[in-house]
Amino acid sequence: MAAALAFGCRQGDADAAAPPGSWRETLLRARGQTVALAMWQGDPYINAYIRDFVAPRLRRDYGVVLRTVSAQGNQIVSMLMTEKEARRPNSASDIVWINGETFYQLRQIEALYGPFTDRLPNARFIDWRNPFIRYDFQQEIRGFECPWGNVQFALIYDSGAVADPPRTRAALSEWWRAHPGRFTFDVQFTGLTFLKSLLIEIAGGGQALAGPFDESKYRESSTRLWAWLNENKRFLWKSGRTFPDGVAQLHELFASGEVAFTMSNNDREVDNKIAQGLFPSTARAYVLDSGTIQNSHYLGIVQGAPHKEGALVTINFLISPEAQLEKQKPSVWGDGTVLDVTRMPAPWRESFTSEAPRSYAPSRAAIQGKALMELAPEYMLRLHDDFRTHVIDR
Amino acid sequence: MKRAERHRAPATTLVALFAVLPIVYLALLSVTRTGAPPRVLPAEWRLDAWRFLLSGRGEMLRSLWVSLALSAAVALSSAPLGFVAARYVAFHRHRRLLLFFAYMPFVLSPVILGTCMLFFYIRAGLSGSLAGVFLAQTVFTFGFSIVFFLSFWNREKLDLEDLVATLGGTRPQFYRLVLLPISRDALRTGMFQIFLLSWFQYGLTILIGEGGVRTLPVLVYAHVAEANPLFAAAAGMLLVLPPLALLAMTRRPPLGSL
Amino acid sequence: MSSTAKARGGRVGLAVFLAIAVFPASGGLLYALLYSLGGVGLLSRGWTLQAWIRVLTGSEFWRSLLFSSTVAAEVVLISVALGLSLALSLGERLQRTLGTLLHVPLTVPNVVAAFLTFQLLAGAGLMSRVAVRVGAIPDTARFPSLVQEPWGIGIVLAHVLLATPFLVLLFAALARSERVSAFVELASTLGANHTQTLRRVVLPLLLRQALPSLVLLFIAILGSYDIPLLLGVQSPQMLSVLVVRKNGIYDLAQKPEAYSVAILYSVFTLLLLLRVIPLQGRRREAS
Numbered sequence: 001m002a003a004a005l006a007f008g009c010r011q012g013d014a015d016a017a018a019p020p021g022s023w024r025e026t027l028l029r030a031r032g033q034t035v036a037l038a039m040w041q042g043d044p045y046i047n048a049y050i051r052d053f054v055a056p057r058l059r060r061d062y063g064v065v066l067r068t069v070s071a072q073g074n075q076i077v078s079m080l081m082t083e084k085e086a087r088r089p090n091s092a093s094d095i096v097w098i099n100g101e102t103f104y105q106l107r108q109i110e111a112l113y114g115p116f117t118d119r120l121p122n123a124r125f126i127d128w129r130n131p132f133i134r135y136d137f138q139q140e141i142r143g144f145e146c147p148w149g150n151v152q153f154a155l156i157y158d159s160g161a162v163a164d165p166p167r168t169r170a171a172l173s174e175w176w177r178a179h180p181g182r183f184t185f186d187v188q189f190t191g192l193t194f195l196k197s198l199l200i201e202i203a204g205g206g207q208a209l210a211g212p213f214d215e216s217k218y219r220e221s222s223t224r225l226w227a228w229l230n231e232n233k234r235f236l237w238k239s240g241r242t243f244p245d246g247v248a249q250l251h252e253l254f255a256s257g258e259v260a261f262t263m264s265n266n267d268r269e270v271d272n273k274i275a276q277g278l279f280p281s282t283a284r285a286y287v288l289d290s291g292t293i294q295n296s297h298y299l300g301i302v303q304g305a306p307h308k309e310g311a312l313v314t315i316n317f318l319i320s321p322e323a324q325l326e327k328q329k330p331s332v333w334g335d336g337t338v339l340d341v342t343r344m345p346a347p348w349r350e351s352f353t354s355e356a357p358r359s360y361a362p363s364r365a366a367i368q369g370k371a372l373m374e375l376a377p378e379y380m381l382r383l384h385d386d387f388r389t390h391v392i393d394r
Numbered sequence: 395m396k397r398a399e400r401h402r403a404p405a406t407t408l409v410a411l412f413a414v415l416p417i418v419y420l421a422l423l424s425v426t427r428t429g430a431p432p433r434v435l436p437a438e439w440r441l442d443a444w445r446f447l448l449s450g451r452g453e454m455l456r457s458l459w460v461s462l463a464l465s466a467a468v469a470l471s472s473a474p475l476g477f478v479a480a481r482y483v484a485f486h487r488h489r490r491l492l493l494f495f496a497y498m499p500f501v502l503s504p505v506i507l508g509t510c511m512l513f514f515y516i517r518a519g520l521s522g523s524l525a526g527v528f529l530a531q532t533v534f535t536f537g538f539s540i541v542f543f544l545s546f547w548n549r550e551k552l553d554l555e556d557l558v559a560t561l562g563g564t565r566p567q568f569y570r571l572v573l574l575p576i577s578r579d580a581l582r583t584g585m586f587q588i589f590l591l592s593w594f595q596y597g598l599t600i601l602i603g604e605g606g607v608r609t610l611p612v613l614v615y616a617h618v619a620e621a622n623p624l625f626a627a628a629a630g631m632l633l634v635l636p637p638l639a640l641l642a643m644t645r646r647p648p649l650g651s652l
Numbered sequence: 653m654s655s656t657a658k659a660r661g662g663r664v665g666l667a668v669f670l671a672i673a674v675f676p677a678s679g680g681l682l683y684a685l686l687y688s689l690g691g692v693g694l695l696s697r698g699w700t701l702q703a704w705i706r707v708l709t710g711s712e713f714w715r716s717l718l719f720s721s722t723v724a725a726e727v728v729l730i731s732v733a734l735g736l737s738l739a740l741s742l743g744e745r746l747q748r749t750l751g752t753l754l755h756v757p758l759t760v761p762n763v764v765a766a767f768l769t770f771q772l773l774a775g776a777g778l779m780s781r782v783a784v785r786v787g788a789i790p791d792t793a794r795f796p797s798l799v800q801e802p803w804g805i806g807i808v809l810a811h812v813l814l815a816t817p818f819l820v821l822l823f824a825a826l827a828r829s830e831r832v833s834a835f836v837e838l839a840s841t842l843g844a845n846h847t848q849t850l851r852r853v854v855l856p857l858l859l860r861q862a863l864p865s866l867v868l869l870f871i872a873i874l875g876s877y878d879i880p881l882l883l884g885v886q887s888p889q890m891l892s893v894l895v896v897r898k899n900g901i902y903d904l905a906q907k908p909e910a911y912s913v914a915i916l917y918s919v920f921t922l923l924l925l926l927r928v929i930p931l932q933g934r935r936r937e938a939s
Contacts, residue, residue: 036522036606038605041616041619041620042619042620042621043620044620044622044625047620051453067606069522069604069605069606070600070605070606070608070612070616071604071605073902074900074901074902075605075900077900077902077904078899078900078901078907079604081694081904081907082512082513082516083516083521084694085513085516085692085693085694086513086514086516086517087517088516088517088519090519092516092521092522092523092604092606093522093604093606101902105902105904109694109904181793182793187886238797238800238801238885241801241802241885242800242801242802242885242886242887243886245886246619248619248620248621249619249621251621252621252623253775253776255621256430256431256774256775256776257430257431257776257792258431258774258775258776258792258793277427278621280430380902381902381903384902385901385902385903388886388887392886392887393711393712393887405738405741405742406742406745406750409738409742409750409753409754409820410750410753412757413753413754413756413757413817414753414756416757416760416765416768416813417756417759417760419768419771419772420760420764420768423768423771428778428781431776431780431781431784431791431792432780432781432784432785432791432792433781434778434781434782434785475668475672478662478664478665478668479665479668479669479672479673481662481665482662482665482666482668482669483665483669490929490930492669493929494922494925494926494929495669495673495674495677495678496669496673497925497928497929498673498674498677498678498922498925499672499673499676499677501868501871501872501875501921501922501925502677502875502917502918502921502922503874503875503876503877503891503892503895503917503921504875504877505875505877505892505895505896506875506891506892506895506914506917506918507677507680507681507918509684509895509896509899509910509911509914510680510681510683510684510911510914511676511677511679511680511683513680513683514676514679514680514683532672533672533673533676533677536672536673537673540669540673590759593761594761594762594763596761596762596763596877596878597877597878597892597896601896611761611763611878614763614764614767615763615878615881615882618763618767618770618882623767623771626767627767630763630764630767633761633763633764634759634760634761634764637758637759638756638759641752641755641756641759
């Protein structure tokens with residue numbers, strides 16, 4: 001509410017004579033629009049945040065109706081690509097929840113609208129100085145997507161079953177050998193982020209693979225990664241012949257005790273999964289000694305979006321201190337904010353700093369030193385396809 | 395056959411159990427949570443899913459209405475259309491060729507054919523909309539509809555038509571007074587079967603609906619994908635109950651030819 | 653009959669038939685063909701056989717075809733065996749309450765069957781827990797992989813659960829309409845024993861009549877999507893899952909391959925269909 005008051009976002013403030021292109025005019029035009037948000041819907045908490053918090057608020061405060069469409073990364077690309085092929089003027093979706101590799105591909109086929117972040121009043125709170133937010137998979141955002149959340153990859157284990165979790169790649173394979181069938185990773189975004197962290201470690205750690213995609217470096221380090229995986233995969237779940245299709249399935253395997261580890265792109269997720277009752281209260285999160293990837297996820301507007309104003313208003317609300325604070329609560333989603341707390345008006349600053357401490361996840365300060373930058377998107381695209389050729393199909 | 399006689403009682407019980415158990419299991423999954431293995435019996439009763447459903451807050455109830463409206467519309471359009479087209483096919487010189495084309499949209503995997511046709515739906519601005527899914531499902535069930543009604547159109551019906559004409563009846567009279575009464579049962583059965591085909595359809599709906607048309611099968615799968623078995627089972631119950639109710643009302647639904 | 657054919661059919665019938673049955677499906681397949689050859693598509697660089705060469709020379713498509721056909725054949729064989737034996741042993745009981753009860757599993761859709769099979773057979777699923785409880789295995793980790801494993805056991809089982817009640821009812825209905833009991837009586841009057849009657853009279857009679865439905869069942873499972881999506885592995889994948897994956901893969905250049913797999917699958921299925929239609933005709937003339 002304070003956010004709405006502070007920036008005059010209420011529709012009542014907007015008058016008919018709003019200058020064209022102004023935020024007031026955007027608000028006016030947005031009213032009554034039904035905005036379609038294409039998002040990954042693999043987590044009941046995230047779905048509930050959108051459905052029970054964001055959607056009612058948008059409807060009440062801005063007259064915008066929010067509708068979700070289930071689609072993630074590659075599906076979004078394929079969908080928008082077919083729309084382009086069919087020369088459809090109006091896209092079926094307005095906002096897409098993306099990062100890195102999807103952003104890269106959507107920019108390639110020119111499916112994103114922008115630059116638009118300058119037009120969002122709340123964008124001034126975003127922590128633009130943070131390289132983990134300003135760069136998406138080593139790419140400049142250039143206003144074509146808006147940061148939404150910031151997270152770091154973490155492994156999750158059951159401290160009741162595993163006393164001392166493996167913290168290096170060597171320790172991992174040792175643990176696998178000693179406990180066959182009790183570890184695996186998914187073949188979607190989360191598992192690939194895990195592989196990427198290992199790839200960086202193999203290449204020499206830290207900044208070894210920073211910068212634009214380097215074919216020879218990739219070849220060398222990925223060959224070693226596949227060799228290591230093929231050597232050890234028979235100790236993975238189902239003897240490494242198949243992998244869970246998504247992180248939700250991996251969580252379920254962990255929850256039912258079939259495997260002893262799961263993982264998350266979100267360092268805080270363990271808190272919300274314990275609160276939800278899915279994970280045992282003995283579940284804990286940690287990061288590898290060689291570091292794990294920290295990245296941000298973003299919201300883009302589709303070039304052919306029929307409701308651009310509604311999309312702008314929606315995104316502006318999603319990056320408001322109010323929505324970001326709610327999203328950060330472990331009981332809601334536990335997603336890290338992209339806002340710079342020091343830039344916020346005083347009451348918000350206090351709410352953010354007095355936020356409930358993490359109960360089972362490591363603190364951000366403790367793992368920030370082990371945060372690795374995302375690699376150029378081609379690494380992920382290649383890993384995704386090569387993992388299939390070199391590991392699954394063998 | 396004497397030998398078999400003695401085995402019948404246990405076999406009957408077994409078959410009856412086999413027929414009913416899946417639904418009982420589904421119902422249990424929608425209200426219980428099993429603890430960590432090797433626990434076999436449910437650890438706790440959880441009414442979350444049903445409470446949520448009845449609260450009307452979530453989308454389960456909306457999905458139920460979407461599914462009901464969609465499948466009813468598909469049945470109401472596909473059955474009469476198939477009925478008319480079947481007459482054309484039944485008495486055609488190249489009956490087999492036409493039959494081949496009629497079967498085509500029905501036997502090809504809906505998702506594969508849907509992938510091939512998606513372009514046209516997008517082009518027409520129909521993808522991602524209920525109208526698009528309705529059209530796609532109508533095309534898919536139409537082939538079945540023709541094949542189903544084909545056996546209705548035999549020589550007898552032609553002779554009847556001739557008879558009415560000979561007796562001086564007009565075509566509208568023939569349709570209203572003769573055809574409608576004798577085809578009522580077949581139409582009803584056909585509609586029921588087409589309703590079920592549409593009601594159960596997942597792949598085509600998710601593809602042409604682009605994830606935005608959330609029918610019950612789409613919802614069940616979405617809950618499975620978010621590792622939420624409680625909600626998946628509850629949505630699954632909503633999917634199973636209406637056909638069960640129809641079954642209970644009719645007692646003996648006629649069996650179609652797949 | 654031929655002289656009246658056109659008049660009988662009516663223009664409405666023809667229009668409806670062309671608009672709904674013929675044009676959309678053929679149009680889709682034509683588009684797929686053009687796309688696979690580089691004739692259309694956002695990233696197309698002109699006509700090329702590349703996608704076709706990659707699909708036909710690589711192992712992925714062939715393994716998928718083999719896997720899908722094997723699963724479909726297994727389902728048909730198992731459910732026919734179960735369906736026949738149940739239909740014959742239960743006999744006229746199927747005309748009473750039991751027959752109605754057997755309609756109950758027909759109200760279970762594929763998505764739900766896949767979900768239930770998973771809950772039942774997963775590593776920490778109900779069966780595994782029961783096995784531990786009765787002492788068959790020390791802990792759930794020892795339970796054999798029955799879902800999400802390369803043999804497709806879970807996929808076959810889910811399909812068998814769905815197909816068997818249907819086949820029991822089908823065989824029972826055929827047995828009534830073909831007056832099997834009359835033939836059985838005739839055979840035994842002529843001195844045939846129980847086994848002979850079954851092998852020489854009942855089974856050939858029923859199977860021949862059911863053949864079109866069985867081929868259609870095979871075709872349906874060949875293209876099945878919902879069940880292998882949840883119960884299958886990443887490799888080999890059943891054909892529908894493969895096409896959808898290739899169509900939405902990160903490597904956009906692989907999209908034409910999705911369409912060539914779609915064409916190959918369609919040709920294979922339609923060839924099977926060509927076998928069914930004469931059979932349908934025969935059945936119709938017989939009845």
